[in-house]
Amino acid sequence: MAEAKNMVYLALQNNEDARGIIEAIEEDNPHAEINHFPAMVKIDAKGKLVVNKATVEEKIGREWDPQEIHVSLISLSGNVVEEDDSFAVVRDN
Amino acid sequence: MSKKLNLRERYQRMTRDLAWEPTYQSKKDIYPQMDFEGIKIHDWDKWEDPFRLTMDSYWKYQAEKEKKLYSIIDAFAQNNGHLNVTDARYINALKLFLTGVSPLEYAAHRGFAMVGRQFAGVGTQVACQMQSIDELRHVQTQVHTISHYNKYFNGFHDFRHMHDRVWYLSVPKSFFDDAMSAGPFEFITAISFSFEYVLTNLLFMPFMSGAAYNGDMATVTFGFSAQSDESRHMTLGLEVIKFMVEQDPDNIPIVQGWIDKWFWRGYRLLTLVGMMMDYMLPKRVMSWREAWEIYFEQNGGALFEDLERYGLRMPKYWEQTIEGKDHISHQAWSIFYNYTHAAAFHTWIPEDEELDWLSSKYPDTFDKYYRPRYEHWREQAEAGNRFYNPTLPMLCQTCQIPMGFTEPGDPTTIGFRQSDFEDNRYHFCSDGCKDIFDNEPQKYCQAWMPVHQIYQGNCGGATVPEVLDWYHLKFGIDNFDYADSPDRKNWQAWKGLGDEAGADQEGEAAA
Numbered sequence: 001m002a003e004a005k006n007m008v009y010l011a012l013q014n015n016e017d018a019r020g021i022i023e024a025i026e027e028d029n030p031h032a033e034i035n036h037f038p039a040m041v042k043i044d045a046k047g048k049l050v051v052n053k054a055t056v057e058e059k060i061g062r063e064w065d066p067q068e069i070h071v072s073l074i075s076l077s078g079n080v081v082e083e084d085d086s087f088a089v090v091r092d093n
Numbered sequence: 094m095s096k097k098l099n100l101r102e103r104y105q106r107m108t109r110d111l112a113w114e115p116t117y118q119s120k121k122d123i124y125p126q127m128d129f130e131g132i133k134i135h136d137w138d139k140w141e142d143p144f145r146l147t148m149d150s151y152w153k154y155q156a157e158k159e160k161k162l163y164s165i166i167d168a169f170a171q172n173n174g175h176l177n178v179t180d181a182r183y184i185n186a187l188k189l190f191l192t193g194v195s196p197l198e199y200a201a202h203r204g205f206a207m208v209g210r211q212f213a214g215v216g217t218q219v220a221c222q223m224q225s226i227d228e229l230r231h232v233q234t235q236v237h238t239i240s241h242y243n244k245y246f247n248g249f250h251d252f253r254h255m256h257d258r259v260w261y262l263s264v265p266k267s268f269f270d271d272a273m274s275a276g277p278f279e280f281i282t283a284i285s286f287s288f289e290y291v292l293t294n295l296l297f298m299p300f301m302s303g304a305a306y307n308g309d310m311a312t313v314t315f316g317f318s319a320q321s322d323e324s325r326h327m328t329l330g331l332e333v334i335k336f337m338v339e340q341d342p343d344n345i346p347i348v349q350g351w352i353d354k355w356f357w358r359g360y361r362l363l364t365l366v367g368m369m370m371d372y373m374l375p376k377r378v379m380s381w382r383e384a385w386e387i388y389f390e391q392n393g394g395a396l397f398e399d400l401e402r403y404g405l406r407m408p409k410y411w412e413q414t415i416e417g418k419d420h421i422s423h424q425a426w427s428i429f430y431n432y433t434h435a436a437a438f439h440t441w442i443p444e445d446e447e448l449d450w451l452s453s454k455y456p457d458t459f460d461k462y463y464r465p466r467y468e469h470w471r472e473q474a475e476a477g478n479r480f481y482n483p484t485l486p487m488l489c490q491t492c493q494i495p496m497g498f499t500e501p502g503d504p505t506t507i508g509f510r511q512s513d514f515e516d517n518r519y520h521f522c523s524d525g526c527k528d529i530f531d532n533e534p535q536k537y538c539q540a541w542m543p544v545h546q547i548y549q550g551n552c553g554g555a556t557v558p559e560v561l562d563w564y565h566l567k568f569g570i571d572n573f574d575y576a577d578s579p580d581r582k583n584w585q586a587w588k589g590l591g592d593e594a595g596a597d598q599e600g601e602a603a604a
Contacts, residue, residue, distance in 0.1 A: 013321075
């Protein structure tokens with residue numbers, strides 16, 4: 001069995017819409033590992049990955065609703081925690 | 094809606110508050126399928142939606158996705174995007190996907206409409222309604238892609254008809270029919286959890302990345318657009334499992350049984366994807382083995398560790414998939430190479446450079462078991478003895494794949510199991526498939542087995558051309574090796590690649 005312990009991930013399209021989101025994730029989740037695939041960016045981390053509304057807005061220079069992530073999200077792993085100002089996947093065992 | 098409502102309140106108003114307590118009819122009569130599977134639900138309000146998406150936001154974001162998608166599909170068609178794929182050989186992967194998987198999207202649309210009607214909780218109903226609409230969108234976008242490729246390549250012309258008849262398409266078809274003929278709780282465990290959450294990443298992520306790598310923008314676009322809905326579907330699957338096991342401890346063994354069954358069903362189905370990844374992409378992103386390690390061993394492993402607290406364990410026979418990852422794609426391609434005269438796509442022996450890639454990705458098995466086989470077949474073909482298997486294969490009664498998988502621990506012996514039920518004997522490729530049958534023999538003894546049907550005279554006749562005619566496949570055009578196909582001839586002419594003259598402008602695909 002490969003290393004499994006409480007890994008989570010977010011996979012996003014590799015396009016203009018998602019770029020700000022990816023940069024925000026990178027900034028707010030220093031423990032995350034960013035993996036590039038053709039047309040797709042997969043971000044892996046232990047325990048938790050959070051996307052903060054404020055950071056994304058700073059990157060893209062406009063208001064951003066965390067539910068907009070639906071347009072760019074390809075896949076995820078973890079328990080989803082959806083709030084007004086953030087979107088996260090968590091696995092806390 | 095007032096701007097002041099936060100996410101939770103908006104969700105409460107726009108979803109939960111849509112329900113009402115019935116007074117003229119009993120709940121039992123309104124939701125007649127809630128009891129027979131043995132699942133006990135005490136309080137539907139305990140259902141926790143992971144995505145608090147309301148219908149108004151749903152339409153907004155889906156419309157945005159659609160706008161993007163169709164502008165790319167339009168641009169692809171206007172710019173003859175099909176000419177930019179790496180090689181026409183690649184199109185065969187697409188043939189398998191669009192004839193095998195796209196009809197499943199439609200089946201999922203129907204399935205979620207059906208179970209959404211049956212569940213007695215409003216949160217679940219709304220989630221199923223959204224998924225039902227998503228799946229309809231997916232099949233529509235894929236039909237647009239079929240429509241474009243059908244103008245230029247063979248094998249796409251009658252995908253609906255083929256899905257109900259062609260021998261290997263019975264593998265995906267029977268998978269979904271099996272789920273849809275189960276009860277609502279089993280259906281949603283099968284599709285939302287075992288398929289969407291545990292396995293669908295293996296279908297979409299490596300394969301769509303592969304499509305991108307091979308210049309197929311139309312497929313990447315529908316693929317990732319569909320996948321963006323998938324993350325909602327996956328979380329629905331996880332929520333369903335947690336909800337059922339939290340509602341009553343009696344549900345745990347039932348749910349575990351379904352996880353065992355549907356993991357194995359899905360694993361067998363995904364053999365076709367493994368074969369696409371390892372053999373059908375001219376430019377390859379990762380091997381099946383690597384994909385299985387990332388998406389099942391690592392990701393699935395983390396998931397099941399997480400589920401231990403609910404009393405659930407890894408699906409039965411998962412260990413066999415760890416051994417199988419080194420074998421199944423090679424075994425499946427070998428089967429199709431044997432039977433490509435009866436298929437709607439073409440096969441080939443990998444080029445030397447591809448054999449080397451397979452050797453490097455499968456260091457423990459490829460050179461020992463599979464490379465010599467391909468080299469032998471290639472030698473025979475070059476000597477004018479291209480081997481097509483003239484005998485119809487024995488099929489596994491459960492997964493319906495020809496019996497070509499080997500025994501765990503013994504890759505030179507074909508796996509074989511059997512069970513007697515009433516006055517008949519049934520055959521299986523594995524312990525996993527046999528267990529599924531033994532648990533519900535009265536269901537699986539009714540399976541429509543393509544080979545049995547041919548031998549019983551129900552498929553147009555006793556010869557390959559007659560059966561292909563009944564499938565609506567064109568003998569000599571849709572089938573046989575890629576090297577001799579009209580697809581290749583057209584491609585060479587369109588791309589100005591040498592000696593092949595005389596292709597039609599629109600190809601010979603106008604069937």
